[in-house]
Amino acid sequence: MRTQVAIIGSGPSGLLLGQLLATIGVETIILERSSREHVLGRVRAGVLEQGTVDLLGEAGAADRLHAEGLQHSGISLAFDGRLHxxxxxxxxxxxxxxxxxxxxxxxxxxxxxxxxxxxxxYETANVALHDFGGASPFVTYDKDGATHRIDCDFIAGCDGYHGVSRRSVPASALKTFERQYPFGWLGVLAEVPPADHELIYANHERGFALCSMRSPHRSRYYVQCPADERVEAWSDGRFWDELRRRLPPQTAAAVTTGPSFEKSIAPLRSFVAEPMRFGLLFLVGDAAHIVPPTGAKGLNLAASDVRYLFAGLREFFSERSKAGLDAYSSRALARVWKAVRFSWWMTTMLHRFLETGEFGQRIQEAELDYLVHSKAASTALAENYVGLPY
Structure with a gap:
């Protein structure tokens, strides 16, 4: 087989890149190690920047989003027993x-x-990337007892943190930066109306909490928990009790409880791999970077990577110019590091860090108070939250 761009991974970034390339007549094949049902069963974030929405529209895949998506014009920070x-x-x-x-x-x-x-x-095995440092890259994979080969012009690694794309790069060519946080997020999904019409980020002496939603009838809630916590230790009743303890009284009273249909614990980390291009291989999204979900940037960063890579590929296939592809890594990383900083800042401001003690708690309280009473500080948070320009 032959295609112009081989895409590894059928998550949102791989699918979005493939759809955008299809609009300009560039051929793609997507390889995915999991089944279609497994990919659709992943429960992830759902706060989209306008740039992400616009890109989905450019790909012709935003009709249902425009019909069912919930536009939010604000968020609330909960501390000192009140919403701000x-x-x-x-x-x-x-x-x-x-x-x-x-x-x-x-x-x-x-x-x-x-x-x-x-x-x-779908359901490919032993995917391997070959000769991406040369002039004739190709990908091999196993399927139904046979080994298959795809020759291509470029390879887009959209297969996440644990995927084969980044692992295929020689260690000597890669520099990584990582911060592991000493806690995780215990999250539940429940078919109950949300506590508020906008997201609420809570700083409390018992730990962070987040009130979010997927629809007017489906809520997503989180509480900070130890990194080694076990989800089996948390009944629905225990979760709802702990969530309400961390919220202002008025908000706690508005929480509608019910049986959860998904419950999991997500570790928090910051991770960046540099560069994001290796010859004819380009890393996209979680294959190159992970951010804590506090800033709602994971999916949006993947979309911005896609935007830069799509622009470079479009320029190459239409004009035979390599300028956009040569600039891909630096352009993407400039935006990535700003989002990493913002997500780190939100995380350190809202979570309990045992090692900082009472001094750290006082610093958080002072920063939150300054943030909500300073227009300049509030504006800085807002412009980062809605998404910095490309």
Whole structure:
């Protein structure tokens, strides 16, 4: 087989890149190690920057998003027993975010790709990337007892933190930066209305909490927990009790409880791999960087990577110019590091760090108080939250 761009991974970044390339007539094949059902079963973030929404529209995959997505013009910070609202729209000249689950984004892109008859190979094994440092890259994989080969012009590694793409790069060519946080997020999904019409980020002496949603009838809640906590130790009743303890009384009273249909613990880390290009291989999204979910940047960073890579590939295939591809890594990383900083800042401001003790707690309280009473500080948070320009 031969294609112009071999895409490794059928998550949102791989699917979005494939769909954008299809709009300009560039051929792609996507390889995915899991089944279609497994990919759609992943429960992930759902706060989209306007740039991400626009890119999905450019790919022709935003109709359901526009019909069902929830536009949010603000968020609230909960501390000292009260809610303090940050007016995202007012502080950024009219910008907002849209709540629309990553699973739904994936579903829309999958449906679009299948309707166009584009090739995705699921349940592949032993995927290997070859000669991406030379002039004739190719990918091999096993499927149904046979080994297959795909020759291509470029390889896009969109297969996440644990995927084969980054692991295929010689260690000597890669520099990584990492910060492991000493806690995780225990999250539940429940078919109950959200406690508020916007997201609430809570700083409390018992730990961080987040009130989020996927729809007007489906809520997503999180509480900070030790990194070695076991999800089996948390009954629904224990979770709801702990969540309400960490919220202001008015908000706690508005929490509607019910049986959870998904419960998991996510570790928190910051991770960046540099560079993001190795010859004819380009790393995209979680294959190159991970951020704590506190800043709602993971999926949006993957989309911005796709935007830069798509622009470079479009320039190459239409004009035979390599300028955009040569600039891909530096352009993407400039935006990545700003999002890493913002996510780190939000995480350190809102979570309990046992090692900082009472001094650290006082610093958090002072920073939060300054943040909500300073227009300049509130504006800085707002412009980062809605998404910095490309």
């Amino acid at each position: 609202r940050i007016d995202l729209t007012g502080l950024t000249g009219g910008k907002h975010v849209t709540v629309y689950g990553q699973t739904e984004v994936t579903h829309d892109l999958m449906d679009k790709r299948e309707a166009a008859g584009l090739v995705t190979v």
